[in-house]
Amino acid sequence: MTVLEPKREEFSGFAACPFIRADRVAGELFLAVYDNTKDTLLGVVDQFLASGKRSALLAQINEELGREETKEYQRFINALLVETGRGRIASLCFNPNDDLEVKGFNPRAEAPYFLINLAFRRDLSKAHKSLRKTDYYDNIPGYYMRYLGDTTAKDKDDEIDAS
Numbered sequence: 570m571t572v573l574e575p576k577r578e579e580f581s582g583f584a585a586c587p588f589i590r591a592d593r594v595a596g597e598l599f600l601a602v603y604d605n606t607k608d609t610l611l612g613v614v615d616q617f618l619a620s621g622k623r624s625a626l627l628a629q630i631n632e633e634l635g636r637e638e639t640k641e642y643q644r645f646i647n648a649l650l651v652e653t654g655r656g657r658i659a660s661l662c663f664n665p666n667d668d669l670e671v672k673g674f675n676p677r678a679e680a681p682y683f684l685i686n687l688a689f690r691r692d693l694s695k696a697h698k699s700l701r702k703t704d705y706y707d708n709i710p711g712y713y714m715r716y717l718g719d720t721t722a723k724d725k726d727d728e729i730d731a732s
Contacts, residue, residue, distance in 0.1 A: 578672075
C-alpha cells in the first residue's frame with residue numbers, strides 16, 4: 570500500500586489508486602494470495618463475494634506473465650466472470666513487468682507479484698466518472714489512457730503505444 574496510497578504529483582496530487590485506502594481503512598478490501606496450482610480463480614472470486622467486501626486485491630504468486638500478456642489475461646478473466654454469472658464483478662490486472670509510466674513513475678513495476686484487482690462494475694464506473702471530473706488523468710500519456718480503455722485519448726507525448 571506504500572506505493573498505491575500516497576498522493577503523487579504524477580497523478581495531480583491524487584494517490585496512484587485513489588480509492589484503495591478508503592476500502593482498506595473501512596475493512597472493505599479483501600486481500601488474498603492466489604496460487605493457481607492449489608486454487609481456482611473462480612473459487613477465490615467466490616470467497617471475495619462471500620466476504621461481502623467492496624473490492625479485492627489478489628496476489629497471483631506463481632505466474633510470470635510478460636507485459637504483452639497482461640491485457641489479454643485481464644480480458645480472459647472478465648470474460649470468465651461474465652460467462653459464469655459473476656459479471657457484476659470486473660478485474661483489472663497489474664503486472665510488475667508492465668512498462669506503463671506517468672511522468673517517469675511506474676506503480677505497476679513496484680508490485681511484488683502479478684496483482685488482480687476485483688471490484689463491482691457499478692463501483693468502478695462511479696469511481697471513473699468521479700475521477701474524470703478532476704485532473705487525475707492530466708499527466709497520463711495517450712497510449713496509457715488507451716491501454717486503460719479510453720479510445721478517445723490522444724497522445725500527449727511521443728511515447729510508444731503499449732496497447
